Amino acid sequence: MKLFFGNIHGNSAELTEEESKHFSKVLRGKMGDEIHVTDGNGILAKGIVDQINSKSVALELIEIQKNFEQRPYKLHVAIAPTKNMDRMEFFLEKATEIGIDEITFLQSFHSERKNINLNRCEKILQSAVKQSLKAYLPKMNDLVKFPEFIKMNPTKNQFIAHCDANFDRKDIKEILQPQSDYLILIGPEGDFSKDEIELAYQNNFTGISLGNQRLRTETAALNAVFGLNWVN
């Protein structure tokens, strides 16, 4: 089963320009081929190709599923990117496969990385959506400074995962409310700074520990992603 991104209107769909080229040039797709298309926003549809131009491929849809495999919770992870981007890219792929709704890159005091190739990250998300047959493409936000982010995100369940034993922290497993919305902040290799943790606590974030282990940044983030998927 081949999945493509496209725009869906009623009973017809048009693949995006990039996907259209991929379909006709790389895969040598033909009129009459049966393929699947998603809008990345919950719709998964099956259609028959009824028009092929150089930059556009159109379909007549024969089956439309809305809210395809929608999860009963929402997860937004804000993460200070690792120095080694391979680790971040692996996180993006795995999180998309298992389930994540939004990813924000955080510029934290101890962050070593000050820039992100969003384009490349977006491609990884898209590719993971297609490979794992999802109908939701996670939203991705560019690097934002920690203090700015802290003040702009009002959610009910806001957590900051950190390792500083001077602050009160709860075990995430104990304070989980299934089927809820979560925002979880994951710090850089050197952890969040004391000031950052204080600022988060002042802004309605609860400190959490993701377990006893000393986890790498991307492992801590994956622990939250896999764990919430497991209990929901």
Next chain:
Amino acid sequence: MKLFFGNIHGNSAELTEEESKHFSKVLRGKMGDEIHVTDGNGILAKGIVDQINSKSVALELIEIQKNFEQRPYKLHVAIAPTKNMDRMEFFLEKATEIGIDEITFLQSFHSERKNINLNRCEKILQSAVKQSLKAYLPKMNDLVKFPEFIKMNPTKNQFIAHCDANFDRKDIKEILQPQSDYLILIGPEGDFSKDEIELAYQNNFTGISLGNQRLRTETAALNAVFGLNWVN
């Protein structure tokens, strides 16, 4: 905190030859340095370096912890290695960080990969143990043919994760017994063959599904690793 592998006898320890060279040549360690050492079998000790030769570094131990952060369950994952070894290596690292006891590489009917660089894999395990401050080094077994493996592993909780809806499968979350021993088989990109699944069922393996998603091999394995850690 720097952690090294070594042999521990009573109140003294000797780093392995490789770790000794690393300590003296790469890190330029000195007599009197305070470092940590593990035997990879549950002991985490703190010691003072009291002897440095070209191939051996010896310590007097000042603090010894046995069964350091021992998990309340045992997990053995037998996995058909992916074609792309990066994916396997990432699995090995993450599984070691989160918790795994034994890894076997399975040669399955649909496996594309017929060989494994065990040496390289072993280094990844060791490095993950050191980085995440563990005292248990997972045991790793070379590629074994599926039918041979099926017949040699008697455990109470034996599972085969597969996607073939023609066979009865249980949701792993529903049949988990916390604080137990698990053996979980994870198939190759093309899944286990019908014959393999039948053979496993005949040999006391229970078929499981790791969720609705279409997961890559290493993601399925990680789902089991993170999930069991989360519920135990």
